[in-house]
Amino acid sequence: MPSKAQVVEAHGLTKRFGDRTAVDGIDLSIAQGGCFGLLGPNGAGKTTTLRMIMGQSPITAGTLRVLGLDMPDAVREVRRRTGVVPQMDNADPDFTVAENLKMYARYFDLSPRSIGARIDELLEFVELTDRADSPLRELSGGMKRRLSIARSLINDPELIVLDEPTTGLDPQVRRMIWNRLRQLKTSGKTLLLTTHYMDEAERLCDQLVVIDHGRIIGHGQPKEMIETQVEPHVLEIQGERTAIDRLLESCPDIRLETVGELHYCYTHNLAPVLSCLESAGQLTYMHRPANLEDVFLRMTGHELRD
Amino acid sequence: MTAAQLSLPRPRASAFKVWFRNLMVWRKLIAPSLFFTFGEPFVYLLGLGFGLGRFVGEVNGMPYLTFLASGLVASTAMNTASFEGMYSVFTRMVHQQTYDALLATPLQVDDIVAGEMLWCGTKAVLAATPILIVSVLLGAVDDWTAVLAIPLFYLIGLCFAGPAVVVAAFAPSYDFFNYYVALLVTPMFIFSGVFYPIETLPEFAQTIVQILPLSHAIALVRPLVAGEFPPVVGIHLAVLVAYAVVGYLAATVFIRRRLIT
Numbered sequence: 001m002p003s004k005a006q007v008v009e010a011h012g013l014t015k016r017f018g019d020r021t022a023v024d025g026i027d028l029s030i031a032q033g034g035c036f037g038l039l040g041p042n043g044a045g046k047t048t049t050l051r052m053i054m055g056q057s058p059i060t061a062g063t064l065r066v067l068g069l070d071m072p073d074a075v076r077e078v079r080r081r082t083g084v085v086p087q088m089d090n091a092d093p094d095f096t097v098a099e100n101l102k103m104y105a106r107y108f109d110l111s112p113r114s115i116g117a118r119i120d121e122l123l124e125f126v127e128l129t130d131r132a133d134s135p136l137r138e139l140s141g142g143m144k145r146r147l148s149i150a151r152s153l154i155n156d157p158e159l160i161v162l163d164e165p166t167t168g169l170d171p172q173v174r175r176m177i178w179n180r181l182r183q184l185k186t187s188g189k190t191l192l193l194t195t196h197y198m199d200e201a202e203r204l205c206d207q208l209v210v211i212d213h214g215r216i217i218g219h220g221q222p223k224e225m226i227e228t229q230v231e232p233h234v235l236e237i238q239g240e241r242t243a244i245d246r247l248l249e250s251c252p253d254i255r256l257e258t259v260g261e262l263h264y265c266y267t268h269n270l271a272p273v274l275s276c277l278e279s280a281g282q283l284t285y286m287h288r289p290a291n292l293e294d295v296f297l298r299m300t301g302h303e304l305r306d
Numbered sequence: 307m308t309a310a311q312l313s314l315p316r317p318r319a320s321a322f323k324v325w326f327r328n329l330m331v332w333r334k335l336i337a338p339s340l341f342f343t344f345g346e347p348f349v350y351l352l353g354l355g356f357g358l359g360r361f362v363g364e365v366n367g368m369p370y371l372t373f374l375a376s377g378l379v380a381s382t383a384m385n386t387a388s389f390e391g392m393y394s395v396f397t398r399m400v401h402q403q404t405y406d407a408l409l410a411t412p413l414q415v416d417d418i419v420a421g422e423m424l425w426c427g428t429k430a431v432l433a434a435t436p437i438l439i440v441s442v443l444l445g446a447v448d449d450w451t452a453v454l455a456i457p458l459f460y461l462i463g464l465c466f467a468g469p470a471v472v473v474a475a476f477a478p479s480y481d482f483f484n485y486y487v488a489l490l491v492t493p494m495f496i497f498s499g500v501f502y503p504i505e506t507l508p509e510f511a512q513t514i515v516q517i518l519p520l521s522h523a524i525a526l527v528r529p530l531v532a533g534e535f536p537p538v539v540g541i542h543l544a545v546l547v548a549y550a551v552v553g554y555l556a557a558t559v560f561i562r563r564r565l566i567t
Contacts, residue, residue: 017567054409054410056409056410056566057566057567058310058566075414076412076414077412079410079411079412080411080412082410083410084410086403086406086407086410088403088406090402090403090404090406090407091407092327092331092402092404092407093402094331094334094335095330095331095334099330103327103330104407104411106323106326106327107320107323107408107411107412107413108411108412109412152410155411
């Protein structure tokens with residue numbers, strides 16, 4: 001056993017559905033504390049990996065230890081000590097907010113009497129105190145997601161698994177959720193999160209892996225990955241293809257990626273490219289620093305995934 | 307089918323948590339729920355019991371109202387458990403993703419199936435007992451022996467829950483349930499002796515009816531409602547128990563197959 005407990009330790013973790021390999025022999029080592037990100041395009045195998053970690057999906061091959069326990073044998077113990085925020089909110093529509101939390105506490109063998117104070121605390125944490133007695137149908141999408149987060153904390157979990165926690169939410173709610181997740185990190189919980197929002201991963205994750213076609217194709221700290229994997233400057237350019245070609249000829253030090261009508265120009269040296277752009281004319285452009293999205297697109301390619 | 311899917315169910319006391327959840331939801335929706343389960347049999351009881359009863363007089367040595375009421379309580383238990391096992395289970399499994407929420411807690415698929423079965427039995431009692439009470443008020447019930455029908459409602463519920471949950475496990479959408487209702491539930495309701503004695507059916511039809519469970523349920527419930535103990539108990543009870551057990555095993559296997567992927 002390593003001295004510092006690994007919250008998740010997977011070797012050659014594999015999941016096949018018939019002929020299709022959803023997760024193809026991945027290794028994961030997630031340390032205690034902090035936020036670990038699982039990034040990848042749709043269908044990359046992120047959710048399947050989470051389902052195996054939660055003991056909801058049988059493992060085809062490989063070994064998996066969660067919270068130091070062998071899976072899938074320890075499924076109940078692992079779930080007892082883990083919280084889950086699902087991709088699709090699935091709180092009971094027939095119960096109120098508080099009733100949902102009370103009922104969920106029961107599933108963890110927490111008695112409804114002993115849990116009262118904790119429910120108040122959790123409702124305050126996700127700012128739903130004044131909605132405690134609201135039926136679910138009166139809640140907005142953002143409120144439902146916040147309820148899911150409160151629910152995932154009912155058993156005071158060591159590990160919190162979040163499957164695309166801010167998908168479909170407005171910017172205010174996203175920021176509020178990010179703040180709460182940072183608070184959870186500070187309080188010593190381990191967060192495991194999937195997302196395809198690179199800004200989210202960049203803000204929250206201390207470590208991440210990029211998965212595509214069921215394989216890990218990159219890993220590291222977001223900042224370090226941006227520094228090592230892509231050029232620091234990005235110019236997003238729009239304009240005639242001929243003008244772009246002229247730019248490529250006059251400016252040899254650039255890497256160009258094209259997504260539909262938009263061209264991404266990557267460079268280490270900004271000034272010469274800017275002067276090339278000025279002389280090429282007919283091009284509108286915007287300069288920004290490289291971010292995790294550029295790393296992600298470089299690794300996974302630009303073609304559409306469904 | 308894998309060995310894990312086919313292994314014997316391992317239900318635990320946690321199944322009662324699933325049962326309790328359903329009970330709490332039912333309590334919230336008690337008005338529409340009772341209206342739905344109560345309304346139709348009540349109309350049959352009044353309309354056919356009094357309307358048709360005047361022409362029919364006595365059947366099998368009992369007033370037609372008693373004959374009909376005793377059949378209707380049994381078929382209400384069947385209908386309630388069947389609809390709960392199909393529509394409600396499907397809603398919780400697919401549309402509400404309730405099972406997904408449960409499977410993020412220490413509960414497991416076997417607990418869910420066992421909890422749903424227990425709940426279907428309970429719901430059968432909750433639906434059939436009010437019809438029995440109304441039958442008492444209408445003077446269709448002869449004796450306290452009718453009280454013994456209530457635990458039978460539970461068994462009838464269990465007996466129809468399993469097959470219904472199996473159908474839900476295969477269902478791609480709600481429309482799929484029409485097949486099961488049209489091919490089995492409705493024919494049982496019409497042919498299994500709710501409205502007339504099965505002895506009036508041609509021999510081959512009687513054989514089919516006796517393979518299906520509702521006629522056995524009625525064979526036990528009807529005498530109790532009419533104020534006597536059933537002359538034959540063993541075989542009828544055995545058929546109901548067999549359907550409940552086999553249905554439960556099959557429901558566990560097929561819900562596992564649907565949920566554990």
